[in-house]
Amino acid sequence: MSTATWATIATPIAPFTAVVDADGAVLASGWTDSLDDLLPQVHLSLRPTELVEGDIGPVADAIVRYHDGDLSAINDVAVRQRSGEFLQHAWEVLRTVPAGAPVTYAEFAAKSGRPAAVRAAASACARNAAALFVPCHRVLRTGGTLGGFRWGVEVKRKLIAHES
Structure with missing residues (x-):
């Protein structure tokens, strides 16, 4: 069983939601307040079996800092995607x-x-x-x-x- 945490953050552009794996890697994210918009994009082998709304830590900080003008805030955030x-x-x-x-x-x-x-x-x-x-x-x-x-x-x- 894998658990991921998600949160929606208000931004000047639109609500932004991120789904973050237990180790802090972003599995899915975008300008939406709906998990249904995000989860189908996650590769089946990475899709969490449980989702909890909560604190996404440094990812939330990076989202806020980016939208506040620190464009490099997103550069070091870990991401996990799988495909060919x-x-x-x-x-x-x-x-x-x-x-x-x-x-x-x-x-x-x-x-x-x-x-x-x-x-x-x-x-x-x-x-x-x-x-x-x-x-x-x-x-x-x-x-x-x-x-x-x-x-x-x-x-x-x-x-x-x-x-x-």
Whole structure:
């Protein structure tokens, strides 16, 4: 049996919920107040059997600090996601995209070592369970348009503006 703790934190953008494993790693997160929006994104092998609402410790602190303007507060938060080799690698690469310097899907694919795999790079963003900590919002369409975002284009617009 595995237990994870979750909490919803009010932010200037929208309510933000994070599900955190017993060792402090983020399993899922996003701008929502519903666990039903988050849990389906967690790989079955990582999905907790029990969820308790409570103190998510340093993760909560990082969420608040990020939204208050400390854009680096999220950088060292542990994240746990599972998928195939390319997605795992792509999520690691996303964590290297600096705040205020978004990349295009084509640039992200190239940084991930597969320049022709633009659709796979977009899929890595779409399947990212740990939004904010794996900053898929920092990937834009060619030409700088926002493209899609699980938490809504308006949230993505606010995040890009916050990081500029």
